[in-house]
Amino acid sequence: MRRQIPLFITFFVGTLLIFSVFIPPMETWGEDFTLFFDIIAVFAFFLGGGNLMRVHFNKLTRRKQDWTYSIVTLAGFFFMLVLGLLKIGNPGGIAASVTAEGSWFQTMFNDVLNPLQSTMYALLAFFVASASYRAFRAKNREATILLVAAFIILLGRTPFGMYLTAWVPESFSVLQIPNLAIWIMNSPNLAGQRAIIIGIGLGVVSMSMRLILGIERTYLGDDSG
Amino acid sequence: MLARLPKNLPGGVSLILPFLFICFSFSPVLSQGIEAEVDTLDPAVPDSELVVAAPVTSLIASDYKYDNGEVIELSWVPSIDDQLVGGNVIGYSLYRSENDGEPTLIAELLPGVNNYTDEGLSRLSTYRYTILTLTVNHETPSTMTAPITPEREWINFDKKYLFLIALIIGGSVMFFIETARRGKKLFVRKIAGLEAVDDAVGRATEMGRPILFIPGILDMDDVQTLAGLTILGRISRIIADYDTKIFMPVSRSLVMTAGRETIKAAYQAAGRPEKYSDDMVSYVTDEQFGYVAAVDGIMVREKPATVFLLGAFFAESLILAETGNYIGAIQIAGTARPAQLPFFIAACDFTLIGEELFAASAYLSDEPKALGSLKGQDVGKALAMVIIVVGVLAITIGQAWHVDFMMSLVDTLTNIFSTK
Numbered sequence: 001m002r003r004q005i006p007l008f009i010t011f012f013v014g015t016l017l018i019f020s021v022f023i024p025p026m027e028t029w030g031e032d033f034t035l036f037f038d039i040i041a042v043f044a045f046f047l048g049g050g051n052l053m054r055v056h057f058n059k060l061t062r063r064k065q066d067w068t069y070s071i072v073t074l075a076g077f078f079f080m081l082v083l084g085l086l087k088i089g090n091p092g093g094i095a096a097s098v099t100a101e102g103s104w105f106q107t108m109f110n111d112v113l114n115p116l117q118s119t120m121y122a123l124l125a126f127f128v129a130s131a132s133y134r135a136f137r138a139k140n141r142e143a144t145i146l147l148v149a150a151f152i153i154l155l156g157r158t159p160f161g162m163y164l165t166a167w168v169p170e171s172f173s174v175l176q177i178p179n180l181a182i183w184i185m186n187s188p189n190l191a192g193q194r195a196i197i198i199g200i201g202l203g204v205v206s207m208s209m210r211l212i213l214g215i216e217r218t219y220l221g222d223d224s225g
Numbered sequence: 226m227l228a229r230l231p232k233n234l235p236g237g238v239s240l241i242l243p244f245l246f247i248c249f250s251f252s253p254v255l256s257q258g259i260e261a262e263v264d265t266l267d268p269a270v271p272d273s274e275l276v277v278a279a280p281v282t283s284l285i286a287s288d289y290k291y292d293n294g295e296v297i298e299l300s301w302v303p304s305i306d307d308q309l310v311g312g313n314v315i316g317y318s319l320y321r322s323e324n325d326g327e328p329t330l331i332a333e334l335l336p337g338v339n340n341y342t343d344e345g346l347s348r349l350s351t352y353r354y355t356i357l358t359l360t361v362n363h364e365t366p367s368t369m370t371a372p373i374t375p376e377r378e379w380i381n382f383d384k385k386y387l388f389l390i391a392l393i394i395g396g397s398v399m400f401f402i403e404t405a406r407r408g409k410k411l412f413v414r415k416i417a418g419l420e421a422v423d424d425a426v427g428r429a430t431e432m433g434r435p436i437l438f439i440p441g442i443l444d445m446d447d448v449q450t451l452a453g454l455t456i457l458g459r460i461s462r463i464i465a466d467y468d469t470k471i472f473m474p475v476s477r478s479l480v481m482t483a484g485r486e487t488i489k490a491a492y493q494a495a496g497r498p499e500k501y502s503d504d505m506v507s508y509v510t511d512e513q514f515g516y517v518a519a520v521d522g523i524m525v526r527e528k529p530a531t532v533f534l535l536g537a538f539f540a541e542s543l544i545l546a547e548t549g550n551y552i553g554a555i556q557i558a559g560t561a562r563p564a565q566l567p568f569f570i571a572a573c574d575f576t577l578i579g580e581e582l583f584a585a586s587a588y589l590s591d592e593p594k595a596l597g598s599l600k601g602q603d604v605g606k607a608l609a610m611v612i613i614v615v616g617v618l619a620i621t622i623g624q625a626w627h628v629d630f631m632m633s634l635v636d637t638l639t640n641i642f643s644t645k
Contacts, residue, residue, distance in 0.1 A: 018391070021381075021384065021387075022380060022381050022384050022387075022388055023379060023380060023381065024291055024292050024293045024377065024378050024379070024380075024381050025293045025377060025379065027292075027293065027381075028293075034446065037444075037445075037446045040479070041444060041477075041478070041479055044477075044478035044479045044482065045478050045511075046478075047478045047481065047482060047508070048477070048478030048481060048508035048511075049478075049508075051478075051481060051507055051508045052507075052508055052509070052510075055504065055507050065526075066526060069522075113512070113515075116514070116515075116518075117512065117513070117514040117515065120514035120515075120517050120518050120544070121514055121540060123544055124540060124543060124544055127543045127544055127547040127572075128543065130547060131543060131546075131547055131550075131568065131571040131572050132571065134550075134571060134572075135567075135570070135571035193563050196563050196566070196578060196579045197563060197579075198606070198609050199578075199579045199580035199606065200561045200563075200579040200580055200583075202394065202580060202602045202605040202606055202609075203561070203579060203580030203581075203582070203583030203584060203602065204448050204561070204583060205391075205394055205395070205398070205602065205605065206398055206583060206584070206598045206599060206601060206602040207448060207451070207452060207583040207598075208448065209395060209398045209399070209402075209598055209601075210587065210595060210598050211451065213399075213402070215402065215592070215594045215595055215598065216455055216586060216587075216595065218454065218455045218457075218458025218459065218487055218490070218586065219451050219454045219455055219458070219483055219487065220486065
């Protein structure tokens with residue numbers, strides 16, 4: 001019974017929402033069901049917050065490896081929680097929005113969290129360089145094609161690329177590096193991307209059918225699917 | 226209306242316009258329903274200085290096809306004085322009268338606009354519309370439309386082709402599931418990334434290091450997260466058999482709950498429920514880069530031997546995959562986001578590309594019914610391939626040799642596959 005009810009709900013709601021696409025009075029039901037999900041997710045957030053506290057309190061009290069990081073996590077968690085709940089420093093008082101401009105909560109978010117997140121994001125620049133270095137090593141034929149294509153696109157996006165092939169006559173303009181870069185992006189690259197997107201669409205259909213028909217149940221914690 | 230007026234208008238005109246606008250909004254002429262062009266004169270402006278524009282013509286209100294009776298479409302021919310060069314129209318005001326009541330302003334439109342979709346209406350009311358053509362000091366109303374009531378349709382015939390395609394693909398998936406259920410052997414090509422799962426888990430076992438599973442950063446309402454969790458179920462079974470450690474930091478509370486249930490079921494199925502612990506799955510944060518920082522930290526400190534990145538990923542994909550690469554973990558990644566695939570291919574050992582992510586669970590389960598659904602999916606792919614080839618040939622021949630039949634075939638295919 002523990003599995004039957006969720007499976008029935010999945011089947012019923014899944015089938016209903018498929019048909020709702022073709023029935024105008026039911027067209028908004030998909031969005032309405034998303035709202036139900038959001039409501040459930042809000043309650044689940046307490047589970048997440050509770051788990052975070054439990055894990056780090058555990059680490060702290062038992063002096064597990066790297067327990068000092070847990071102090072920072074818990075301090076940050078409670079500090080922001082108190083600022084948000086009590087609206088400390090909020091110019092509009094307790095009745096104002098928690099994200100009101102000038103509130104300590106918003107200041108912490110803007111001046112501490114945002115710069116930290118930007119710092120993490122900035123790492124991407126260095127990782128792109130190291131990943132590109134590995135990907136573009138001409139180890140085999142495919143990697144060599146990749147390297148050449150990448151080289152043309154990199155050059156094509158710079159003024160130097162335009163300068164290099166400016167001498168190519170207009171009747172052969174397709175051979176100018178910027179135009180070659182555009183062709184690579186718009187033809188082979190786009191064709192490949194669309195093939196992947198068609199595959200993804202069909203994969204989603206197949207996966208959804210398995211879920212709706214109850215063939216796939218592992219997400220419910222059922223290994224017999 | 227005022228927002229669009231030229232800034233260099235004479236001061237007097239700028240002051241008069243709001244007054245004119247308010248006066249006209251409550252004009253008895255409008256409230257009675259305007260049937261002919263009526264000049265709305267401002268007594269402060271002499272007749273000789275009025276800039277008068279012709280009204281819009283052919284204003285038609287029609288019911289929007291295939292909706293829930295909440296939309297009316299309007300179209301009209303703009304004023305002949307609405308010209309880019311030398312024109313004097315500065316915009317249009319669209320008024321709606323409900324149940325023959327007082328007209329109310331519903332939209333202010335730029336010059337050149339010739340249609341409008343009025344949404345959020347009621348099936349129980351009748352509506353009439355009129356448009357005022359605006360110049361700097363004058364407003365010319367159009368005739369009022371005939372009363373119209375939006376109607377509800379029960380079936381959207383605009384989507385008949387979508388329904389047909391869904392029927393073909395859905396039907397073939399069901400057909401192959403049934404075929405597989407009857408015991409017919411189905412061939413499924415080898416997927417390198419999934420063939421490597423056993424080796425990846427075995428490697429972690431031999432090295433005595435944990436396995437890290439990252440299910441992406443979206444919630445349970447995303448199909449990629451569901452796909453990731455179904456794969457987790459299969460992998461957890463192998464992990465439980467090998468008695469290896471798994472750790473799964475998540476960025477969504479519901480994913481944490483579902484992940485725990487999935488792993489617990491796998492340990493129970495493997496006959497080792499006592500080895501399961503809730504600590505295997507832990508919530509970190511909903512914040513994208515906060516999550517990345519935490520997972521990177523876990524990778525560097527715990528040095529997992531194997532990392533699975535299966536789910537929905539965004540900008541964090543390369544940061545996570547490169548960190549995994551840096552610590553020397555064997556990495557199996559998969560996502561249905563085309564923009565992130567190159568990063569995974571560059572940084573991971575195996576990548577499940579798009580549809581392979583959704584096929585993975587069926588592939589790993591070796592369950593005939595699940596494999597049958599993959600074969601059904603192939604019918605959709607074959608259909609797509611045939612239509613692409615036909616479409617490419619038709620447009621090439623049609624344009625190169627001006628063959629009308631081919632061009633009409635292209636139009637038909639475009640009509641069938643365009644989304645509305």
